[in-house]
Amino acid sequence: MDLTPLIEVTRAARRFDPRHYLPFHVAARQVGWVAPRLAERLEPMAEVFLVGDFGVALHPDLVEPQARTEALDRAVETLAAEGWIVGVRHERYAIRERFDAAPLFAIERAAARPFGLTTFAAHVNGLTRRADGAVEMWIARRSPTKPIDPGMLDNLVGGGIAAGHTVTQTVVRECFEEAGILEPLARKAQPAGLVRLLREVPEGVQSEVIFVHDLWLPPDLSPRNTDGEVSEFHRVEFRSLPRRIVDGDPFTLDSALVILDCLIRHGVIGPDDQGYEALVAGLREAPR
Amino acid sequence: MDLTPLIEVTRAARRFDPRHYLPFHVAARQVGWVAPRLAERLEPMAEVFLVGDFGVALHPDLVEPQARTEALDRAVETLAAEGWIVGVRHERYAIRERFDAAPLFAIERAAARPFGLTTFAAHVNGLTRRADGAVEMWIARRSPTKPIDPGMLDNLVGGGIAAGHTVTQTVVRECFEEAGILEPLARKAQPAGLVRLLREVPEGVQSEVIFVHDLWLPPDLSPRNTDGEVSEFHRVEFRSLPRRIVDGDPFTLDSALVILDCLIRHGVIGPDDQGYEALVAGLREAPR
Known part of the structure; x- marks a missing residue:
């Protein structure tokens, strides 16, 4: 697999010129x-x-x-x-x-x-293993009425960490609000590292640390939005994601990074793919 | 958990002053x-x-x-x-x-x-799930006669990638030589990213990219060294590893980084632990 178009995604998350600010x-x-x-x-x-x-x-x-x-x-x-x-x-x-x-x-x-203040968020990759062993990922479509990125594809769950809240509290709250997932299951969301963005946006500068999580959902569970911020969920094959990020319906940049990190951690993209080192570096190196 | 002593481990992997070279x-x-x-x-x-x-x-x-x-x-x-x-x-x-x-x-x-040339290596974390659900990691003890880091603790498998070999070929070869693991199982080692070192060593400069892998072993399988480079293997509780890296028998620096990356990916260390962001940054940021 040629990873060049995915490296371009990680570059978009670092498009920032300090001379402009x-x-x-x-x-x-x-x-x-x-x-x-x-x-x-x-x-x-x-x-x-x-x-x-x-x-x-x-x-x-x-x-x-x-x-x-x-x-x-x-x-x-x-x-x-x-x-x-x-x-x-x-x-x-x-x-x-x-x-x-x-x-x-x-x-x-x-x-x-x-x-241009650094904010913190928690995102959750929703994963399911099919009967045939293949892994699928739940993808959310953002409500067409959201002020930021309306209608775009997104992680199962993602939200900013409000003042006074821990990462775990945020995961539990957002899992319920965005996907109808109750606390006992939400607490099984496994922290798996972080991704960062530093980029110029129309409103100023997005400087963000996203704590990423994987949550394995039982195959018979379907997420159900409760706060109106998600218009639908669908499940896609893990292995189809690199192509979808490049060619399919647009993902938010935040969720594209979180998914790329997940694909790297789970070996869907591997070191024998062209551009692997550059992709990992682009995703993980300090934005500043 | 206070992650300060583990952050110190990641600093040791970046101890390099370009003015010395x-x-x-x-x-x-x-x-x-x-x-x-x-x-x-x-x-x-x-x-x-x-x-x-x-x-x-x-x-x-x-x-x-x-x-x-x-x-x-x-x-x-x-x-x-x-x-x-x-x-x-x-x-x-x-x-x-x-x-x-x-x-x-x-x-x-x-x-x-x-x-001070950059070399590439492949390491494999050997993981097993016990009947009670707890995860254990296989740890190797390097032979006392190895020229580098004799007697120290190490990953299940690790080795340099020789000229003309792919990452997968190296994993398969080293799994057999170091741990007696046959090709069909070795091919299940899942690539999960990379860690890098750039540090001054007595021989010069170690500049290394390590492609990390996780391999889940059946609980009844015990690795068996075939090339004399490992003196023994033992299995330790996943959750005990942060403490062991700091206080226990010494791990090679390479393997300590690979294990830290694994602990972060699997949520043994998480964002509610003190120092998490600094630990992840220390492990993943560009060495140069």
């Missing part, structure tokens, strides 16, 4: 990226942001996470009213250098991309 | 690293090597892989006689930029580290 600092740590146009708008909000040659910084007087969160809340409200931030959901992400570090602040999730 | 170029591509002392010895071998401010290069008149291989053979013979290269085995590695690129030349495997 200003670094965004909080407490002397770079936590994100801001487009120059937005930085200009932030400059007069001098009680919240410092804008200078160094980039954009949260005002150093905001030392406590709570104070930062409140100041950013007010700024986000203004920016949303002016159209700089769209799709406010009144759900917060905790922002931190690493997932296991203390949160620096929390922020409305719709603000993550405009500020 | 001169780059080694072949056909305008950097393929390795040479210690300054060895570069000095190469300088008078002017029909094979150019030594200058740029580092060390194979003589540009050597354009064909065959000519390069023959010239290096003669150089290696001289260097081995003088003690610059030890443990000559009369087996060759093909040297290439990526595993699937055309070989630039082949060279005696004992010369790989003195020239």
Whole structure:
């Protein structure tokens, strides 16, 4: 198998030019990226942001996470009213250098991309073994009304990790909401590593860490969406996925990476395939 | 689980300072690293090597892989006689930029580290599921007479990929030689990605790509060494491995990385453990 078109998928997840953005600092740590146009708008909000040659910084007087969160809340409200931030959901992400570090602040999730903040998500590959031994993967089609990637193909389950939630809690909640999978089965979702994205998107920069999981479903179980975010599920042969990602109905970039990682871990794509090392490197190397 | 001591293991696999070495170029591509002392010895071998401010290069008149291989053979013979290269085995590695690129030349495997050349290996995690559902991993103890890492703990199977061999061929051959596993079962070893090392070693630089595999063995099968390279095999609980890698009998660094990758893929170590992101990054990021 020639893996070149799949390597191209991993490149799309790293399409980012730091020269297009200003670094965004909080407490002397770079936590994100801001487009120059937005930085200009932030400059007069001098009680919240410092804008200078160094980039954009949260005002150093905001030392406590709570104070930062409140100041950013007010700024986000203004920016949303002016159209700089769209799709406010009144759900917060905790922002931190690493997932296991203390949160620096929390922020409305719709603000993550405009500020290029790293967010964390949990995705689940739904796998089933057929009677003949072949493995199939459950694929979701996103609802045509979703604000991001409507109608595109997706993993069985995937969702952002809200402030104060663990990875496991997120998997359990999303398994129920998105696929009607109850907690005892959802807890069998096996963590299997992570994939990362850093890319320019219309709203700003998507910087994301996705904790990937595999969940083996009994052959007679069919996922059933409960929150209206998925329009249908279907099951496809594991071995058909490399071709489908390249030629079939479009997958979200996030789910394409999660599936590629799964295909590599399960040997559907292997070291005797042309481009294997480059594919693994493209999927796993640091985005920055 | 606090993953800090395991992160330290991944750091050991990246302990490399390019300032200690001169780059080694072949056909305008950097393929390795040479210690300054060895570069000095190469300088008078002017029909094979150019030594200058740029580092060390194979003589540009050597354009064909065959000519390069023959010239290096003669150089290696001289260097081995003088003690610059030890443990000559009369087996060759093909040297290439990526595993699937055309070989630039082949060279005696004992010369790989003195020239800091990237070599390729295939390792196999031997896994068994006990009657009670718990997973165990087969661990090999290297023969006390092996030139490298004698007596240390190792994967079920692991070996360098010789010139002209595929990954699958290497797995099949090594499964038989090292563990007495016959071809039909060995072919079930499932490729699951790769791990890389770039580190300073007494002989020079170890730059290695290890294609990792999982092989599920029937519970009643016990591996049996046939080539004298393994002194014993034993089976240990999957969940005990993080502690064993840190506190138990020493594992080779190669096998410790391969096992860590396996523990991450199978969720023995997960995203709710402290240090997970740093561990995965340490294991997977580009060594250079």
